[in-house]
Amino acid sequence: MRLAGPLRVVVVVFLVGITWLLTSSVLGRDGGSILRHFFSGGGEEPTPEPKPRKYKCGLSAPCPEKHMAFRVVSGAANVIGPKICLEDKILMSSVRNNVGRGLNIALVNGVTGELLEVKSFDMWAGDVSELLKFLRPLHEGTLVFVASFDDPSTKLNDEARHLFEELGSVAAKELAFRDSWVFVGAKGIENKSPFEQRMKNSKSSNKYEGWPESLEMDGCIPVRAPLEN
Template sequence: MRLAGPLRIVAIVLCVGLTWVLASIMLGNQGAFPRIQQMLTRPQNPTTAYPKPRRYKCGLPQPCPEQHFSFRIVSGAANVIGPKICFEDKMLMSSVLENIGRGLNIVLVNGVNGELIAAKYFDMWAGDVNDLLKFLRPMYEGTLIMVASYDDPATKMNDETRKIFGDLGSNAVKELAFRDSWVFVGANGIQDKSPFEQHIKNNKNTNKYEGWPEALELEGCVPARTNETQ
């Protein structure tokens, strides 16, 4: 009972002191208990916000130079995940668009203005290779071609088909075989072999997906053609 008086005094002093501190902070009195005010008003563990890396057309890490087209091609993964072809930030072929299929997925675009000419797939396991030949033969000078394999790109290929792709700039097409992975960008009228091509052989000892090699991804900037070069 004797301690009740002192405890009551201590409690009153603490309440008055806390009221003074809070009032000083609210009124902006920087002279009153500055350290306590800083503790109450400044975060103890500030986090640094880092800007997200900027992505450009088709998800490229850098923008393409002027008079160049951006592209990104992903081949199919085994016979489960379909391929994708993006050009100038427009998805032209994908599973979402429901315009891809087993075999060769091909996009043709105007090499001068980048306008889409056609986007089709050709079954190279059970389809008719003549359908592919009819699609490729009329290509005019300067047309860009983008190709993504899915499942099997080569079983129905014949010598004429391989020659056409070779003339378009492909180096790997002469060895393309059953269930290989292949991505390619070429052009009608190209003088040398295209620098935009990747190829992985179907090999049971190195395949990522049992009977199929891993998927391929190809991206970059392809120079636009000028009217004078057509």
């Protein structure tokens, strides 16, 4: 049976339209979008959400002028080492092969942001006198970044804890076996540091068997004014 005249015209128009859409797609025009629009009933595709922008050391927002961005991460159990980042530069990490069990400390010039020295101190089997020699002669305005790994406290004595208190620490006084600890202090600070976290080693709440979870702390440190002569 032959198609009636009007119906034949509709079929021909439909075929011509499909052919045009396919040709447009092959020739590089936005035929694909037109086809999707045609067959989806005209609905618009959802626009993907933009990825959040990351700033220095992975911060979610930039630091104000005359501030330095930092991030300090303690070690995870005795497996994953700690990391200290300042102004997008990794000062200490397992990748840099300059971290170890105990306390990992980076000294930074608080005026210029220059890295002065990094060193790790074994607080399980090491000698606390090495830590004391490191902390006693600090100059006014020196920033002190600390990240624990495994055990930060077994060898700590009263003098070592007091030296950290003078840098602005509150947790150093009670820091215990296998606690997680991150801290940023400064020589000559008048009050307690706003940059400190401690996670107690507790069988009832430990994330890892025998160790609490790793701590991660970031923020913006104000640049210190140069000391007057």
